[in-house]
Amino acid sequence: MIWTTTLQLAVRALWRNKVRALLTALGVIIGVASVITMLAVGAGAQERIARQLENLGSNNLTLRSGTVTRGGVRTGAGSNTALTAADAAAIGGLPGVVAVSPTVRTGVQARYRGSNWGTIIEGVTPDYLQVRNWTLEAGAFFTARQVGAAVDICVLGHTVERELFGLVDPVGEIIVLKGLACRVVGVLAEKGASNWGNDQDDVILAPLTTVQRKFMGITHVDRIEVQAEDKTAAATAYKEIQRLLRQRHRLVEGQGNDFRIYNRAELASSAEESASVFAWLLGSIASVSLLVGGIGIMNIMLVSVTERTREIGIRMALGARRRDILWQFLLEALVLSGIGGLVGVVLGVAAALTLGHVSEFEIRIAPWSVVLAFSFAAVIGIFFGLHPARKASDLQPIEALRYE
Amino acid sequence: MNAVPAVIRLSGVHKTYAQDGVNVHALRGIDLDIGAGEFVAIMGASGSGKSTLMHILGCLDAPERGDYWLNGTAVTRLDGDALAAIRNREIGFVFQSFNLLARTTALDNVEMPLVYAGIDKQERRARARAELERMGLGERLLHHPSQLSGGQQQRVALARALVTRPALLLADEPTGNLDSATSGEILQLLKTLNQRGLTVVLITHEQDIAAHAGRRLRMSDGRLEA
Ligand SMILES: Nc1ncnc2c1ncn2[C@@H]1O[C@H](COP(=O)(O)OP(=O)(O)OP(=O)(O)O)[C@@H](O)[C@H]1O
Ligand SMILES: [Mg+2]
Numbered sequence: 037m038i039w040t041t042t043l044q045l046a047v048r049a050l051w052r053n054k055v056r057a058l059l060t061a062l063g064v065i066i067g068v069a070s071v072i073t074m075l076a077v078g079a080g081a082q083e084r085i086a087r088q089l090e091n092l093g094s095n096n097l098t099l100r101s102g103t104v105t106r107g108g109v110r111t112g113a114g115s116n117t118a119l120t121a122a123d124a125a126a127i128g129g130l131p132g133v134v135a136v137s138p139t140v141r142t143g144v145q146a147r148y149r150g151s152n153w154g155t156i157i158e159g160v161t162p163d164y165l166q167v168r169n170w171t172l173e174a175g176a177f178f179t180a181r182q183v184g185a186a187v188d189i190c191v192l193g194h195t196v197e198r199e200l201f202g203l204v205d206p207v208g209e210i211i212v213l214k215g216l217a218c219r220v221v222g223v224l225a226e227k228g229a230s231n232w233g234n235d236q237d238d239v240i241l242a243p244l245t246t247v248q249r250k251f252m253g254i255t256h257v258d259r260i261e262v263q264a265e266d267k268t269a270a271a272t273a274y275k276e277i278q279r280l281l282r283q284r285h286r287l288v289e290g291q292g293n294d295f296r297i298y299n300r301a302e303l304a305s306s307a308e309e310s311a312s313v314f315a316w317l318l319g320s321i322a323s324v325s326l327l328v329g330g331i332g333i334m335n336i337m338l339v340s341v342t343e344r345t346r347e348i349g350i351r352m353a354l355g356a357r358r359r360d361i362l363w364q365f366l367l368e369a370l371v372l373s374g375i376g377g378l379v380g381v382v383l384g385v386a387a388a389l390t391l392g393h394v395s396e397f398e399i400r401i402a403p404w405s406v407v408l409a410f411s412f413a414a415v416i417g418i419f420f421g422l423h424p425a426r427k428a429s430d431l432q433p434i435e436a437l438r439y440e
Numbered sequence: 441m442n443a444v445p446a447v448i449r450l451s452g453v454h455k456t457y458a459q460d461g462v463n464v465h466a467l468r469g470i471d472l473d474i475g476a477g478e479f480v481a482i483m484g485a486s487g488s489g490k491s492t493l494m495h496i497l498g499c500l501d502a503p504e505r506g507d508y509w510l511n512g513t514a515v516t517r518l519d520g521d522a523l524a525a526i527r528n529r530e531i532g533f534v535f536q537s538f539n540l541l542a543r544t545t546a547l548d549n550v551e552m553p554l555v556y557a558g559i560d561k562q563e564r565r566a567r568a569r570a571e572l573e574r575m576g577l578g579e580r581l582l583h584h585p586s587q588l589s590g591g592q593q594q595r596v597a598l599a600r601a602l603v604t605r606p607a608l609l610l611a612d613e614p615t616g617n618l619d620s621a622t623s624g625e626i627l628q629l630l631k632t633l634n635q636r637g638l639t640v641v642l643i644t645h646e647q648d649i650a651a652h653a654g655r656r657l658r659m660s661d662g663r664l665e666a
Contacts, residue, residue, distance in 0.1 A: 041555050052543065350539050353500055354600065355528020355556040357521045433527075434501040437539070 046368040060336045061376035067326025068380025068409045069387055074322040075405035076388035078315025080398035085311045089304040095270050099260040102296035117256035118294040124260045130276050132269030135163040138257040140247050147212040153199040157240045159247025167261045175207040175222025178243050186245035191222040194237035274299050330416035337369050337424035348428050349436030362429040369421020377413030381406055447608055447639050448474040453506035455492050466492040468662035479634045480641045481650040484659030490643045494612045498533045499523045528556050532601030536613040538593045540585040547581045550600045557604055571599040591622035611642045
């Protein structure tokens, strides 16, 4: 039979039952639209997480002093004094390590003329900016020599600058921290809130040694941030650092680490993994509605075959072959699901864009997700249309003709 | 044997229907030869098996036993597609209840067999139109069956049966639903077609219609009477 004629036949048959066809297609429309929307939400979430991880520095390792069992008493992480700046320097010599940043931090009250502001002072080394993926807005950062000499200088976070100086340019000014006069040499670029919601710009940076000696009276460091070349280098460095520090800290076999080491790359990949699981979960929940739409098509096609049994008989009596009848009904199901799929794509994209505008969700409509949703609809049309079409074409001419 | 080559040859055809565990022996061994250009009327009591025989002749149903040759082809050995082709090209079928597609124009109804014959749109249109005009329905091309009288509907059905130029026309009580005046018109049409060479097999209950046939057969209880 000629294809255009069969297609015409299918369209005409659907047109005769417009409302019914529309309601049936609605199942597919909703299914396709929700698959597209859900995949867009999922992909958006994935992208957002990827970007946050980027910010976090996914090639980074973090070291903190760890628990050591001393006479049965386990102290919490960070509560002992195992890590030192010398450890950091040693780590800096490992292959694949790009930057190392030992830090200490404590609370401090900052004063400038009439204003004062309670914030955190962090003792850092020149590598800090690179490791934190941060830049300066004004002035300069500390040099290694200034860190070695424990000079009384500081760099202000954006929030501190605003609170203490307002419109005044702080570079070159002297602020008083815990009674110590410090010269401001630079201002950090604004970084905004962290993933956990705290203000990262509410900080004062000073040379590590200055904070250790003059503010805290300690010689150890709280944490060491290590940046590796890439994810693989981070994994290698993870092992190398453990070996190095165990040796430096003279830990014998069977003795636990006196430090903790966290691999951001691992964290990142598990976060990325859960984001993609989330995306697929959303997509598959939506696919269920598409499946239900397909069942709707099957239902209505079965009704249609029954209603038109006599027509099938007449067509067979006049020379229609099995495959002519099969295609007539299959094409009808395909037209239904195809039109439903197209309308669903339009509505789904519109819904996703609207959702992106009015809600917090980040939306990312991947072209493949549109193709996927539409092909899924087409496959469902074939799958659920095949059974009714088979049923129609399996009829014997005389039985179909006699059907009342 | 006849000098005329047989269009239809049945030998020992049986057909049994199983209904609710009871077997109805509708055909009990039919032997029949019909030659090209004949006009045959089949009569008989209700339930004697006339329609059953007609469905087998029209390749709408298969005999349970026995053989059927149509134009020399052993129909009983053909598959579904081949039978469909035969129904399409070699046989025209007219029913008592017209069996036109509802909500479909006369033109589209008549075009339908040509669709399955794989003929393109333009030629289909032209041939269907010509056939309807031949039946005197030139003014009714775009009418739906519900907008036509019984006689007009049967003429559309006749046009549809003949549009593929079959050599054989089977008509199962074609005038059964029509008044006598309209019946006469249809009969006249059939006679004209027969005179132009069409082989016609007709089932009827009416003696005066059968009287027009060249040959009358009588069925009773699944057998042809001599
Ligand atoms: N599909 C069927 N299932 C069961 N029995 C059937 C079926 N079709 C016909 N019969 C039976 O077969 C017998 C012959 O039926 P058929 O329709 O051939 O008779 P007919 O001569 O055409 O009668 P009528 O003049 O009333 O049309 C009848 O007894 C009928 O009940
Ligand atoms: Mg009958």
